[in-house]
Amino acid sequence: MQTKFHSNGKLLLSGEYAILDGALGLAVPTQYGQSLEVLATETGLLEWNSYNEKGEIWFQAVLGLDGFKTISASDGKIATTLTALLNEVRTQNPDFLSTSKGAQVNTKLDFPRSWGLGTSSTLINNMAQWAKVDAYTLLRNAFGGSGYDVACAQHDLPITYQLKDGKPVINEVAFDPIFKESLYFVHLNQKQSSKEAIANYRKQQFNKNDLLDSISTITQKMVSENDLTKFEGLMDEHEAILSHTLQIPTVKSRLFPDYPNALKSLGAWGGDFVLAVGNENTLDYFRGKGFQTIVPFSKMVL
The missing domain is CATH 3.30.230.10 (Ribosomal Protein S5; domain 2)
Known part of the structure; x- marks a missing residue:
């Protein structure tokens, strides 16, 4: 047994x-x-x-x-x-x-x-x-x-x-982007309650079909996109749609407005990890702001 x-x-x-x-x-x-x-x-x-x-x-x-x-x-x-x-x-x-x-x-x-x-x-x-x-x-x-x-x-x-x-x-799916060395997971030093985050989502008024279609289309594109600039555009588009739906500012506008590359929340907004496009030099930016837990894509994803 x-x-x-x-x-x-x-x-x-x-x-x-x-x-x-x-x-x-x-x-x-x-x-x-x-x-x-x-x-x-x-x-x-x-x-x-x-x-x-x-x-x-x-x-x-x-x-x-x-x-x-x-x-x-x-x-x-x-x-x-x-x-x-x-x-x-x-x-x-x-x-x-x-x-x-x-x-x-x-x-x-x-x-x-x-x-x-x-x-x-x-x-x-x-x-x-x-x-x-x-x-x-x-x-x-x-x-x-x-x-x-x-x-x-x-x-x-x-x-x-x-x-x-x-x-x-x-x-x-074969999601193994050629630019994965430019992808990092940055921990925001706090845990977000999924229960509370979902409750806030449920309170919002929006066109559900439009949201589902938009997010599903972005997902399909992200899976197969091999151009980093275009992938960043998809990250930004996803953030903008969810920000409008949730009536919550994006993590970039709230915490990292001067960061030069794309940032995307993962999971319940406001906690856990964000996905960041960057390199070893630009990640000094996060460390300088007190965010020490930064895991490269290749060391996080199975």
């Missing part, structure tokens, strides 16, 4: 927000991910240990196997979320841990939690593999979201992702 699982992290290069409503998005799995290991015990309990990228425990809990009630936990809120997730797994697979005499679960992240590469989605996909349930159903019932992050967890190549009639349509 398999006892160790691993899932890839994710970054959504195009389609943020609009992907929820059926726009085509371009997403890449990352070299960073999360593993989950299950060890059999005789304790009659489920002992959970979550380790960060430094090997330090960031969450611990002891749960009962009947209903996964919390016996002890280092963080009550996280324990409540974990219990709900485990119970959803058991709803899908009633035999899950039904005859277990005890288990210890150790999860290990390859990336800092603040990076936003999919702490939850990698966990969900690992748990789905462990329990032999559908990861997309587990995500939908436990957290919601489009599911592109689960798709990245399962794929080792860039993908296009689209919801059609609520079901994911996933295609692996």
